Amino acid sequence: MREIRQNLITKDWVIFATDRGKRPHEFAEVHQTVDLPAYKPNCPFCVGNENDGTLETLRIADEHGWQVRVTTNKYPALSRTGKRIRHTDGLHRSITGVGYHEVIIEHPLHNQTLALMEFAQIERLISAFRCRYRQIRQDNRIEAIVIFKNHGVRAGTSLEHPHSQLAGLPIVPFQFRMRVDEAIRYFDDHGSCLFCDTIADELHTGDRIIATTEFFTAFIPYAALSPFHTWIFPLRHTSSFEDITDAEMADFAKILKIVLAKLYFALGNPDYNFTIRSSPTGERDTEYFHWYLAIVPHVSRIAGFELGSGMYINTALPEDSAKFLREYNLVSE
Amino acid sequence: MREIRQNLITKDWVIFATDRGKRPHEFAEVHQTVDLPAYKPNCPFCVGNENDGTLETLRIADEHGWQVRVTTNKYPALSRTGKRIRHTDGLHRSITGVGYHEVIIEHPLHNQTLALMEFAQIERLISAFRCRYRQIRQDNRIEAIVIFKNHGVRAGTSLEHPHSQLAGLPIVPFQFRMRVDEAIRYFDDHGSCLFCDTIADELHTGDRIIATTEFFTAFIPYAALSPFHTWIFPLRHTSSFEDITDAEMADFAKILKIVLAKLYFALGNPDYNFTIRSSPTGERDTEYFHWYLAIVPHVSRIAGFELGSGMYINTALPEDSAKFLREYNLVSE
Numbered sequence: 001m002r003e004i005r006q007n008l009i010t011k012d013w014v015i016f017a018t019d020r021g022k023r024p025h026e027f028a029e030v031h032q033t034v035d036l037p038a039y040k041p042n043c044p045f046c047v048g049n050e051n052d053g054t055l056e057t058l059r060i061a062d063e064h065g066w067q068v069r070v071t072t073n074k075y076p077a078l079s080r081t082g083k084r085i086r087h088t089d090g091l092h093r094s095i096t097g098v099g100y101h102e103v104i105i106e107h108p109l110h111n112q113t114l115a116l117m118e119f120a121q122i123e124r125l126i127s128a129f130r131c132r133y134r135q136i137r138q139d140n141r142i143e144a145i146v147i148f149k150n151h152g153v154r155a156g157t158s159l160e161h162p163h164s165q166l167a168g169l170p171i172v173p174f175q176f177r178m179r180v181d182e183a184i185r186y187f188d189d190h191g192s193c194l195f196c197d198t199i200a201d202e203l204h205t206g207d208r209i210i211a212t213t214e215f216f217t218a219f220i221p222y223a224a225l226s227p228f229h230t231w232i233f234p235l236r237h238t239s240s241f242e243d244i245t246d247a248e249m250a251d252f253a254k255i256l257k258i259v260l261a262k263l264y265f266a267l268g269n270p271d272y273n274f275t276i277r278s279s280p281t282g283e284r285d286t287e288y289f290h291w292y293l294a295i296v297p298h299v300s301r302i303a304g305f306e307l308g309s310g311m312y313i314n315t316a317l318p319e320d321s322a323k324f325l326r327e328y329n330l331v332s333e
Numbered sequence: 334m335r336e337i338r339q340n341l342i343t344k345d346w347v348i349f350a351t352d353r354g355k356r357p358h359e360f361a362e363v364h365q366t367v368d369l370p371a372y373k374p375n376c377p378f379c380v381g382n383e384n385d386g387t388l389e390t391l392r393i394a395d396e397h398g399w400q401v402r403v404t405t406n407k408y409p410a411l412s413r414t415g416k417r418i419r420h421t422d423g424l425h426r427s428i429t430g431v432g433y434h435e436v437i438i439e440h441p442l443h444n445q446t447l448a449l450m451e452f453a454q455i456e457r458l459i460s461a462f463r464c465r466y467r468q469i470r471q472d473n474r475i476e477a478i479v480i481f482k483n484h485g486v487r488a489g490t491s492l493e494h495p496h497s498q499l500a501g502l503p504i505v506p507f508q509f510r511m512r513v514d515e516a517i518r519y520f521d522d523h524g525s526c527l528f529c530d531t532i533a534d535e536l537h538t539g540d541r542i543i544a545t546t547e548f549f550t551a552f553i554p555y556a557a558l559s560p561f562h563t564w565i566f567p568l569r570h571t572s573s574f575e576d577i578t579d580a581e582m583a584d585f586a587k588i589l590k591i592v593l594a595k596l597y598f599a600l601g602n603p604d605y606n607f608t609i610r611s612s613p614t615g616e617r618d619t620e621y622f623h624w625y626l627a628i629v630p631h632v633s634r635i636a637g638f639e640l641g642s643g644m645y646i647n648t649a650l651p652e653d654s655a656k657f658l659r660e661y662n663l664v665s666e
Contacts, residue, residue, distance in 0.1 A: 002412050002430020004504065011507035015430055017410045077350045077638075077646050079335050091534050092555055097335020097348055148637030156636025167638060171337065174344035175643025178511055201424050222425055275641030296640060303489025304481030305410075305500060307629060308608030310508025313410050 007223035009194060011182055014223045015313045024316065024324035027227055028268040036111035036160060044074065045105045045161035057102060058131055060124050068124045069105040070132055070166075076101035077167065084141040084170045100136050100145075100168030104128050110161050113151070115257070115264035122253035129166070129276070130249065133242045136168040137281040144169045144176060144280050147241070152271025154298045172280045180280065180289060187288035195290030199233050208322040211258050215251040218259045220318040220325075227316035228267065228325070230259055230295040239289040241278035256293070258330070263297060266328040271298040340556035342527060344515055347556040348646045357649065357657035360560055361601040369444035369493060377407065378438045378494035390435060391464055393457050400454065401461045402438040403499075409434035410500065417474040417503045433469050433478075433501030437461055443494050446484070448590070448597035455586035462499070462609070463582065466575045469501040470614040477502045477509060477613050480574070485604025487631045505613045513613065513622060520621035528623030532566050541655040544591050548584040551592045553651040553658075560649035561600065561658070563592055563628040572622040574611035589626070591663070596630055599661045604631040 003016045044052045047065060058070035072080065078099030087094045106125050107117060114122065129147050136142055149164040150157040172180075186194040202208055202219045210218040210230060218232045232255055234248060244252065263270060278291040306312055336349045377385045380398060391403035405413065411432035420427045439458050440450060447455065462480050469475055482497040483490040505513075519527035535541055535552045543551040543563060551565045565588055567581060577585065596603060611624040639645055 001415050002410070004428045004430045006426040006428075006504075006507075008424055008426060013504055013506055015410050017408075017430075075350075077335070077348050082334050091341055091531055093339040093341060095337045095339075097337045097350075144642070146638065146641045148641040150636045165638070167642070169642065169644070171339075171346055173346055173642045173644045174339075198424055273637035273640050275637055277641065294641075302635065303483045304606035304608055305479065305498070307606050308479045308481040308610065308627075309477070309500070309502065309506045311502070311506045 005223035007221055007225075008186070009182070009198065009221070010179060012223060012225060013311050014225055015311065016317060017313050017315055018317050018320075022315065024227070024321050025266070027270075027316070028266065038109045038111050040110050040161075043110055043159070043161050045069075045103075045159065045163055046110050047108050054103075057135075058128055060128060066108060067121065068107075068128045070128055071103050071105070073101040073103050073165065078169070095170055097170075098141050099170050100139075100142070100166065102132060102166045104132070104164040104166065106162040106164060112162050113264070113269075114149075114162060115260040115269070117257070119250070119253050119257055122257050123250050125164070126244075126249050126253055126256075129164070130242055130244060132166055133278070136166070137242060137284075139168065141170050142168040142281055143172045145241075145278060147276040147278075149272075149274045151273070152269075152298065154271040155273045176277075176280070180283070183288045183290075193237055193288060193290055195233065195292070196237050199235065207319045210262065210322055210325045211255055213251050213255045213258075215248045216255040218255055220322040222318060224314060224318045224321070225312040226296060226314055227321050228263065228270075228295075228297045229314075230263075230297075230325075232256065232259065232293040232295070233290065234292070237287075237290055239279040239286045239291060240281075240284045241276050241291045243285070259295065259325075261330050262325045262328050263295070265330065266325060267297065272296060273298070338556035340554055340558075341519070342515070342531065342554070343512060345556060345558060346644050347558055348644065349650060350646050350648055351650050351653075355648065357560075357654050358599070360603075360649070361599065371442045371444050373443050373494075376443055376492070376494050378402075378436075378492065378496055379443050380441050387436075390468075391461055393461060399441060401440075401457045403461055403465055404436050404438070406434040406436050406498065411502070428503055430503075431474050432503050433472075433475070433499065435465060435499045437465070437497040437499065439495040439497060445495050446597070446602075447482075447495060448593040448602070450590070452583070452586050452590055455590050456583050458497070459577070459582050459585055459589075462497070463575060463577060465499055466611070469499070470575060470617075472501065474503050475501040475614055476505045478574075478611060480609040480611075482605075482607045484606070485602075485631065487604040488606045509610075509613070512610075513616070516621045516623075526570055526621060526623055528566065528625070529570050532568065540652045543595065543655055543658045544588055546584050546588045546591075548581045549588040551588055553655040555651060557647055557651045557654070558645040559629060559647055560654050561596065561603075561628075561630045562647075563596075563630075565589065565592065565626040565628070566623065567625070570620075570623055572612035572619045572624060573614075573617045574609050574624045576618070592628065592658075594663050595658045595661050596628070598663065599658060600630065605629060606631070 054071040056071050060068040078101045082098045085096045146167045208219045274295045276293050279289045387404040389404050393401040411434045415431045418429045479500045541552045607628045609626050612622045
């Protein structure tokens with residue numbers, strides 16, 4: 001008999017159709033190894049090409065040059081300047097597209113990738129995220145900040161050089177508002193944080209855990225929307241990503257690297273997206289919301305069923321995928 | 334200045350970044366014309382291969398043989414038999430995966446496609462949808478029925494032979510419940526159907542209309558989530574697809590063909606998904622919900638931003654895309 005599970009955090013229902021699926025290791029893809037050069041003359045993110053007309057908003061550097069850079073996106077989805085003005089005309093509701101759209105260049109070298117970087121470099125990246133988050137949330141036009149990464153062509157990237165992005169939005173997206181509403185409802189019903197309760201439950205059961213460090217835990221959710229869909233949560237209740245401490249940043253770098261390296265080696269460098277979900281900026285410190293990072297490797301495809309129902313079909317049991325990753329030994333560890 | 338629009342029906346916010354985009358005709362892709370055979374010996378949907386172990390649930394035929402067939406999916410996501418049983422164990426909520434997963438074979442010929450079929454054949458297809466919908470809704474384990482189509486590899490299809498699918502679900506998906514809730518809220522606030530009001534508004538403005546027939550209108554929504562994202566609505570207030578009349582079916586076939594043919598010829602046979610959104614089966618005849626068909630051509634990609642925010646970036650203004658399709662002349666018309 002098939003099973004349909006509900007993710008109580010996203011409220012998504014997911015159909016588990018595991019007999020259609022593969023064993024965990026079979027999701028590994030043989031990627032054509034493209035030997036990228038360490039430097040590409042026409043890459044806008046490579047060293048030496050900094051003067052491309054974008055505005056640099058952050059630079060972390062040492063005596064050898066920059067290590068992480070943040071710049072405005074050359075083709076921004078939102079305008080940095082201008083007033084936030086709502087228009088309502090009958091059934092037409094709009095707002096001026098003001099906000100931030102920045103690129104975080106993760107490494108000076110063109111051919112690097114997060115899964116292979118050293119902890120210290122990932123920590124610099126996370127500190128760049130935090131720094132820009134803290135700066136942008138000061139702008140009272142901004143209601144939500146999304147940090148995300150597209151790794152690989154199928155995950156939507158158009159540039160090889162390792163980079164993430166940040167968007168500061170003048171509204172709270174509806175999907176996000178719904179999830180916050182659900183978290184509030186849970187808090188009202190139970191007097192506790194749904195995310196904290198979920199973390200405690202996952203640590204107690206243990207069978208969906210991939211890795212746990214001093215301050216974080218990584219697991220595949222009970223109703224994961226695809227094989228290897230992974231969540232990384234801070235153990236300490238914190239609503240907003242900007243409130244991550246220095247010690248937590250170092251530890252976050254560690255668990256992020258462990259998870260990405262396991263995906264890289266066990267599944268053959270799959271394309272993936274990640275996103276940091278943090279409280280709306282106007283609700284920084286609440287009892288009901290808890291920030292986290294979600295990784296969605298692109299090993300399956302979204303089609304008409306998902307589009308038409310908002311549901312997903314997952315061909316792998318979270319317990320199986322998690323066991324596979326948990327037990328996968330990183331030689332370099 | 335950028336504009337962000339909200340779709341009041343889905344509540345999605347969409348960023349319009351039109352200077353990043355192309356002119357409407359530039360979305361056309363040069364597809365490699367693959368000359369498919371009219372018959373393929375190993376295709377499970379081709380004539381002669383009916384005995385493949387699936388159960389036929391509907392056959393529309395004439396003296397030359399079948400014209401449309403509906404069968405169970407050979408690899409169903411849901412089980413037809415079994416009880417619908419909810420399990421709740423702490424934070425783990427699940428339900429047995431009972432329901433329907435059927436395939437509607439749209440034409441006997443392997444190399445046909447909806448955009449090129451004659452009206453009468455599309456009408457048969459729609460009558461097959463209606464017949465199966467009416468049958469499956471009798472099953473009191475079922476709470477929602479989704480009809481959908483994946484056209485082309487990027488839209489998630491795995492079989493060339495033209496076909497659609499139907500899923501009868503034992504729960505109301507959360508995304509869908511949210512939209513129904515919003516429709517109820519609108520009805521409570523205004524005393525009218527949000528969809529009817531939207532249709533009246535679109536017909537009045539006219540600049541997002543693609544085509545209007547006796548009983549239907551097709552338009553690109555004010556906050557379309559991608560270029561050429563199209564909605565087809567019945568003009569008569571009807572909550573559930575199953576209540577389409579015979580006269581409306583013929584007219585629905587006509588407008589669906591017109592829209593798909595315009596997409597096919599103007600954009601070079603783009604990959605697309607369509608889905609019919611109908612009221613939950615337990616709320617068949619309400620004042621607040623209105624069924625419709627949504628077409629999403631795959632001309633852009635969903636990546637980390639969309640995943641992390643539930644928002645979309647559209648590089649084309651709906652008014653421009655609609656004008657382009659509205660004015661595109663179908664030679665065969």
